[in-house]
Amino acid sequence: MNILFGNLTWSSLPHEWFTIAGTATIIGGGAFMAGILTYFKRWKWLWNGWLTSTDPKKIGIMYLIVASLMLFRGAVDAAMIWLQQSIAEGPHAGYLTPAHFQQIFTAHGDIMVFFATMGLLFGLINLIVPLQIGARDLAFPFMNSLGFWLYVAGAIMINMFFIFGGEFASAGWLSLPPLAEIAYSPGVGVDYWIWSLQISGLGTLIGGINFIVTILKMRAPGMKLMDMPMFTWTSLCSMLLVVSVFPILTVVITLLWLDRYFGLHFFTATAGGNPMMYVNLIWMWGHPEVYILILPTFGIYSEIVSTFAQKKLFGYTSQVLAAFGVTALACLVWLHHFFTMGAGADVNAFFGIMTGIIAIPTAVQFFNWISTLYKGKIRFATPLYWFMGFLACFTFGGMAGVLLSLPAADYQLHNSLFLVAHFHTMIVSGALFGIFAGITYWFPKIFGFRLNESLGRKAFWFWLFGFLLSFGPLYLLGFLGATRRLDHYNVPGWQPLFIAAGLGLALIGIGALFQVAQIIVSIRDREKNRDTSGDPWNGRTLEWSTASPPPFYNFAVVPTVTGRDAWWENKQKMRDARTGRGQEYQNIEMPKNTAMAIYLSAFAFLASFAFVWHIVWMQIFGLAGVIVCIIIRSLDENTEYTVTAQELEKFEKSPARYL
Amino acid sequence: MDTTAINHQHEKTENSLFGFWVYLMTDLIMFAALFAAYAVLHNNTFGGPASGQLFNLPFVLAETVILLTSSFSCGLAYLVMQRGEVKKVLSWFTVTFLLGLSFLFMELTEFRRLYASGSGPQHSAFLTSYFTLVGAHGLHIAAGLLWMAVMLLVVRKRGLAPKTNSQLARLALFWHFLDLVWIFIFTIVYLMGVL
Numbered sequence: 024m025n026i027l028f029g030n031l032t033w034s035s036l037p038h039e040w041f042t043i044a045g046t047a048t049i050i051g052g053g054a055f056m057a058g059i060l061t062y063f064k065r066w067k068w069l070w071n072g073w074l075t076s077t078d079p080k081k082i083g084i085m086y087l088i089v090a091s092l093m094l095f096r097g098a099v100d101a102a103m104i105w106l107q108q109s110i111a112e113g114p115h116a117g118y119l120t121p122a123h124f125q126q127i128f129t130a131h132g133d134i135m136v137f138f139a140t141m142g143l144l145f146g147l148i149n150l151i152v153p154l155q156i157g158a159r160d161l162a163f164p165f166m167n168s169l170g171f172w173l174y175v176a177g178a179i180m181i182n183m184f185f186i187f188g189g190e191f192a193s194a195g196w197l198s199l200p201p202l203a204e205i206a207y208s209p210g211v212g213v214d215y216w217i218w219s220l221q222i223s224g225l226g227t228l229i230g231g232i233n234f235i236v237t238i239l240k241m242r243a244p245g246m247k248l249m250d251m252p253m254f255t256w257t258s259l260c261s262m263l264l265v266v267s268v269f270p271i272l273t274v275v276i277t278l279l280w281l282d283r284y285f286g287l288h289f290f291t292a293t294a295g296g297n298p299m300m301y302v303n304l305i306w307m308w309g310h311p312e313v314y315i316l317i318l319p320t321f322g323i324y325s326e327i328v329s330t331f332a333q334k335k336l337f338g339y340t341s342q343v344l345a346a347f348g349v350t351a352l353a354c355l356v357w358l359h360h361f362f363t364m365g366a367g368a369d370v371n372a373f374f375g376i377m378t379g380i381i382a383i384p385t386a387v388q389f390f391n392w393i394s395t396l397y398k399g400k401i402r403f404a405t406p407l408y409w410f411m412g413f414l415a416c417f418t419f420g421g422m423a424g425v426l427l428s429l430p431a432a433d434y435q436l437h438n439s440l441f442l443v444a445h446f447h448t449m450i451v452s453g454a455l456f457g458i459f460a461g462i463t464y465w466f467p468k469i470f471g472f473r474l475n476e477s478l479g480r481k482a483f484w485f486w487l488f489g490f491l492l493s494f495g496p497l498y499l500l501g502f503l504g505a506t507r508r509l510d511h512y513n514v515p516g517w518q519p520l521f522i523a524a525g526l527g528l529a530l531i532g533i534g535a536l537f538q539v540a541q542i543i544v545s546i547r548d549r550e551k552n553r554d555t556s557g558d559p560w561n562g563r564t565l566e567w568s569t570a571s572p573p574p575f576y577n578f579a580v581v582p583t584v585t586g587r588d589a590w591w592e593n594k595q596k597m598r599d600a601r602t603g604r605g606q607e608y609q610n611i612e613m614p615k616n617t618a619m620a621i622y623l624s625a626f627a628f629l630a631s632f633a634f635v636w637h638i639v640w641m642q643i644f645g646l647a648g649v650i651v652c653i654i655i656r657s658l659d660e661n662t663e664y665t666v667t668a669q670e671l672e673k674f675e676k677s678p679a680r681y682l
Numbered sequence: 683m684d685t686t687a688i689n690h691q692h693e694k695t696e697n698s699l700f701g702f703w704v705y706l707m708t709d710l711i712m713f714a715a716l717f718a719a720y721a722v723l724h725n726n727t728f729g730g731p732a733s734g735q736l737f738n739l740p741f742v743l744a745e746t747v748i749l750l751t752s753s754f755s756c757g758l759a760y761l762v763m764q765r766g767e768v769k770k771v772l773s774w775f776t777v778t779f780l781l782g783l784s785f786l787f788m789e790l791t792e793f794r795r796l797y798a799s800g801s802g803p804q805h806s807a808f809l810t811s812y813f814t815l816v817g818a819h820g821l822h823i824a825a826g827l828l829w830m831a832v833m834l835l836v837v838r839k840r841g842l843a844p845k846t847n848s849q850l851a852r853l854a855l856f857w858h859f860l861d862l863v864w865i866f867i868f869t870i871v872y873l874m875g876v877l
Contacts, residue, residue, distance in 0.1 A: 162697040228708060236701040240693075266704060270711040278719065278814065287803050287810040288728075289719060295726025295807030304715060612690050654832055660845065 029638035030211070035187050041123065045185030075616040077164035078575050082171045083149030084469065087462070090142025093178055097139050098535070100131035105493075105525040111511040112518045124510035125193035126212065130181070132196025133216065136312070137223055138178045140450065143458045144319050145174070145230060148258045150469055151461075152234065154566035154573060155252045157243025157582045157589075162236040164614035165656065170230035172624035177223025180631060184215050187636070192216035195508070197305050198279065200290035200298045205283045211635050217280045218631035222624070224272050231265030234258060243565070246584040249343070252564040253336060256343050257322030260350040264311045264318070267354065272308040275301060284634070299364055306357035314353040316450065318346060320457025321388055324413065327406045327464055328392045330560050332399025335588055338391040345391075348384030352377060362430045363437050371430040378428035382421060389418070404560070405479035409460035412487045413452045420448025423498065441501025444494045451490055459486075459538075466545075467554040470681055471572045475548065478541035485534030493527025496520035563591035570678045579608055579671050608668035608675075615664055623652040695848040702852045706859050709822075713863050716818055717870065720811040724875070728806035733875030736801060738792070742872045745788045746864065752781035753861040760854040768841055771850070772834060778857065779830050782823055789820050812871065819867055822860050829853055 025031070037046045060066050073081055107124055111117030119127070153161060161167050184191045192212040194203040203213045238259045242251070251259075278289040279301065288294040290301040329336040336342060358366065358374040392414070401407070423445040427433050436442055467473045500520050505512065545552060558567040568590045569578055586592055630645025632638075666674075724733065759774030793813070796802070803813035833853055836846055 162701060232701055232704045232708070235704055236697050240697050240700060266708050267711065270708045271715045274712050274715040274719075281810075281814060285804065287814070288807040289723070289810055289814075291807075294805070294810075295723065295728040296810075297722055297726070297807065300719060300722050304718070609686060612687065650828070657849065658832075658836065 026640070027638075029633070029636040029641075031187060031636050031638070035189065037186060037189060039189060042185050042189045045182070049182060049185060070618075071616065074621060075168075075618045077160075077168050077614045077616060079149040079153050079161050079164070079167055080469070080573065080575070082167055083146045083151075086142050086146030086149060086171060086174070089175055089178060090139050090146060093134055093138035093142060096182070097131050097134040098532075100127050100134065102528060102532075103127050104131060105521075105528050107510060108512075108521045109518070109525040111509075112515060112521075113513055117511060119510065121510045122190075122193060125508070126191040128508055129192050129194065129196055129198075129212075129216070133192075133220070134181060135450075136196070136316070137220060138174075138181065140316050140454050140458070141223075141227065142174060142178075143462075144261075144316065144454070145170075145227075147323070147458065147461050147465070148234060148261075148319060151465055151566055152238065152255050152258050153241075154468070154569065154577055155255045155564050156238060156241065156246060157565050157578060157584065158237060158241040159577045159581070159611065160614060161233050162241055163233050165617055165620060165662065166229050166233050168617065168620040169623060170226040170233065172620045173226030173229075173627065174223045176624040176628040176631075177219045177221075177226065180215060180222065180628065181219035183632065183635075184212060188212070188215065197309060199305075200279065200282070200301050201292040201296075203279060203283075204291050205286070206291070213283065214280070214635040217276050217283075218635055221273065221276055221280075222627050222631055224269055224276075227265055228269040228273065231262040231269065234262040235266065238262075243582050243584050243589075246589070249340070250584055250587050250589070252322075252588075253325035253339075253342060253346075254319065254322035254564075257318040257320075257325075257346050260346045261315045261318040264315045264350055264353060268308040268311040268315075271304055275304040275308070280634070284637075299361075302361055302364070303357070306360045307354070310357040310360065311353040313446075313449070314349055316454040318349065320454050320461070321346065323457045323461040323464070324392060324410050325388075326564065327410055327460055328395045329588075330464070330562055331402050331404060331407045332396050333402070333561065334395055334399040335563070335591075336391065337394035337397075338387075339587065341387055342391050345384035345387040348387075349381060352381045352384070356381065359428055359433070361437075362433045368430075375428050375430045375433075379425055382425055385421060389414070404463075405474070405476055405483060406460040406464040408480055408483045409456045409463070412483065413456045413460075416448055416452035416456075416487075416490065420445055420452065423448065436501060438506050439501040440497040440505045440507055443507045444497035444501060447494050447497075451494075456486075459483075464560070465566070467552075467559045468557075468566055468571050468573070471554055472545065472549040473552040473554060473559060474545045475541050475552075478537050478544060482534045482537035482541060485530050485537060489527045489530025489532075489534055491527070492530060493524045496524045496527075558590075563588040565589050568593070572679055572681060574674050574679050576611060576613055576666060576671070576674075579675050608671040610668055611666050611671070612663045613666055615662055617656070617662070619652055619656045623649055623656075626652060691844060695844065698848055699851065699855075702855060706855065709859070710863075713815075713818070713866075716811075716815045717866065720815045720871065723807040723811040726807035728808075730806040730809065731801055732808070733812070733871070736796060737872050737876050738795075739872060739876050741788070741792065742868065745785055745792075746868050748781050748788070749785045749861055749864050752778045752785065753858055755781065756854050756857045760851065763842060763847060763850055766842055768837060771837055771842065775830060775834055775837075779827060779834065782827050782830070782857075786820060786823050786827065789816065789823075793817070816867060816871065819860065819863055822863075826853070826856055826860060829856070 037043045060069060073085060076082065103119065104124070104127055107117045107119045117124075149161075149167070153159070181191075188211040190210050190212045192198050192203070192208070192215065194200075194208055194213060198213055198216050201207060238251070238255060278287075281287045282289050282291060282296070288296040290296050290298045292298065325336055325342060356374055356378045358364075358370065359378045362371050362375070392410075423441070427436055427442065427445060463474055463479055497520075500517060503514075503517065503520075505514075505517055554571040557569055557571045559571070560567070565582060565584070566573075568582060582589065626645045626648030628645075630642050630649065633641030633645055755774050755777040759771055759778060762770035762774060793816075796809075801809055803810050830853060833846075833850060837850075840846060
């Protein structure tokens with residue numbers, strides 16, 4: 024082992040077609056962006072205006088951008104999986120080696136869950152929750168910036184294998200031992216997996232703490248808990264789950280790392296290690312993680328349904344209780360991921376019943392949405408299309424889940440494509456459709472102009488039918504006995520179904536192209552679709568009471584809330600309720616920009632990279648850098664500045680604009 | 683400072699304290715996972731020594747007394763901080779620091795003894811989980827000591843400003859929290875392992 028470079032050698036550099044392509048994309052893309060920024064002299068603008076910002080709206084937009092890139096990255100993996108499975112029948116081996124195929128499905132799962140969906144949700148929560156509760160900022164603006172940059176560091180780390188090492192983990196998206204142990208996965212793939220999840224998971228954890236404190240402590244005066252908008256409620260539930268289960272993820276992947284790095288025996292097949300303990304611990308995090316993704320989008324749907332039915336949400340109290348029911352039950356069902364472990368009939372029965380019971384609070388929310396639409400003055404806009412698509416798909420996928428919750432049935436369906444079809448139905452229609460609906464709904468609030476409607480609807484229809492065509496066949500294949508993660512099969516009857524699934528993905532691709540076109544066209548036509556009212560949908564909650572896009576301080580005067588749907592209520596009372604109008608301004612304190620989060624995350628990244636490659640000096644350097652950054656930041660007495668009343672008045676007269 | 687600024691400062695202190703409590707709960711869950719691992723693996727000695735043959739109870743009792751005393755002195759430091767007595771704050775936190783340092787030193791001595799007698803963490807799943815659980819607590823103590831050292835310098839230099847007090851309050855919470863975790867380690871790992 025080399026002191027300077029650890030386990031890094033010349034042979035670690037890219038030499039296979041996919042690592043060369045990946046490296047070229049990363050370096051080429053980076054150079055292209057750098058070129059553009061230099062040509063237009065935008066470095067300073069980028070650094071001061073965006074990267075070092077502590078404004079949750081800007082951090083939210085950056086989350087959306089990074090997560091969209093990662094969504095694309097994960098979609099490329101999905102396309103590669105489908106292409107392989109469409110051709111690799113009988114005598115045809117397909118175009119991927121089995122080892123490469125395993126890395127692709129592992130990377131696909133991790134990227135989609137940790138970096139695409141989580142990133143998009145954190146983006147929306149950052150953008151909307153402070154506005155909905157009438158706050159100017161989060162409780163800990165620096166921590167928010169730090170959470171984002173740790174997430175970015177994790178996203179870069181999961182792609183580093185392209186440049187150094189040439190292999191990603193191939194033990195499944197949760198890296199199950201003993202396969203993921205050093206004896207069976209001696210390469211750096213699992214180490215990249217560990218450190219990518221470790222640093223981004225810490226970012227998620229501090230984000231969770233931040234939003235809990237923000238929602239519980241920083242609501243506008245008068246806003247009681249039961250006055251909070253549903254998206255804020257479900258974000259709170261989601262963040263409560265984050266702080267409850269992300270610590271387990273942190274611990275369990277640390278233990279796996281200790282096994283791999285120091286030769287310990289937590290999960291090894293020898294010396295008394297217990298691989299099933301890993302499976303238990305990781306699913307104690309992993310199952311609630313699904314609800315961490317789903318709960319906020321349930322809140323988005325609640326907002327959209329009541330706005331576009333122009334009616335208050337039916338059964339608000341039961342909706343809140345149902346969200347909490349899901350939150351509590353989410354922590355009691357992890358064992359249904361491995362009924363086949365053989366824990367015995369009693370244990371399996373308990374977890375089977377708990378799993379089935381989750382359908383009840385979920386159904387409560389469904390009936391509330393349907394009842395809200397009933398007799399509402401419905402306006403059909405793109406967000407509602409996404410909701411209707413979700414309603415059908417999620418019900419179907421949910422029923423498949425109830426089927427899987429029966430241990431006896433699960434023994435047949437475990438690890439089959441039926442399961443793959445089930446959870447993709449839940450995550451795509453539950454989380455992803457909801458995120459698309461939310462982005463369309465809040466786009467005018469975030470950027471100040473509406474998205475193109477007709478392109479949005481076309482995107483929706485392609486997504487919906489593409490989704491049905493790509494996952495419908497997987498339910499059938501699962502019943503026919505096809506297991507997940509197949510790089511090759513010998514059943515000619517399966518091939519047409521795999522090809523149909525591939526065509527479905529192509530339709531989804533067309534839908535995604537429509538979404539890209541939608542954004543480009545909407546930016547081109549932005550003057551025509553400019554939202555000057557701040558309230559383009561006749562909204563109900565406080566985010567619609569301020570300008571679009573909101574000024575950096577959100578509200579010139581913090582609104583006083585007297586009930587649910589505060590903004591709607593104000594409009595009904597014919598008050599000139601636009602916040603701050605006709606009221607006296609006061610000086611306010613706002614957080615300063617800081618680059619410390621970037622430095623800290625860079626050091627954490629270096630240390631993690633050094634742990635992957637056993638470079639001791641760099642580990643010490645990285646960790647010392649992290650500690651020094653924390654100390655410097657905690658001693659900084661000048662983290663805020665004052666915006667005076669006069670300045671506020673000036674800002675209110677000239678609204679902010681990104682584009 | 684006008685009244686809004688004072689309110690703002692007060693609000694920030696309160697939020698930091700609440701946020702720190704939430705953080706402590708997450709840390710508690712981390713320890714819970716480590717305890718669970720220990721509970722699952724503590725009998726998997728793989729032919730090596732079991733807990734009854736390894737631990738030196740009087741030694742660990744001394745460690746425990748030292749850590750509990752440090753928690754007491756930390757409480758006293760917090761009390762004099764509220765009265766604004768800078769010198770006493772410095773001396774009580776110095777006492778706490780020295781007690782914490784001796785605890786850490788004793789723990790490392792214990793680890794070295796086990797390692798030297800061939801019972802290192804690589805030996806069996808039991809030893810793996812033992813070293814990790816107790817080591818994780820030790821790592822927290824080390825972090826707490828570093829924090830305390832920095833705060834001692836800050837108080838010497840800046841005295842007791844509202845922001846410093848709020849940080850000291852959180853440090854004291856952290857220290858008591860580690861004390862609490864140790865009580866569980868002492869009971870579950872050492873007492874139940876030996877008696």
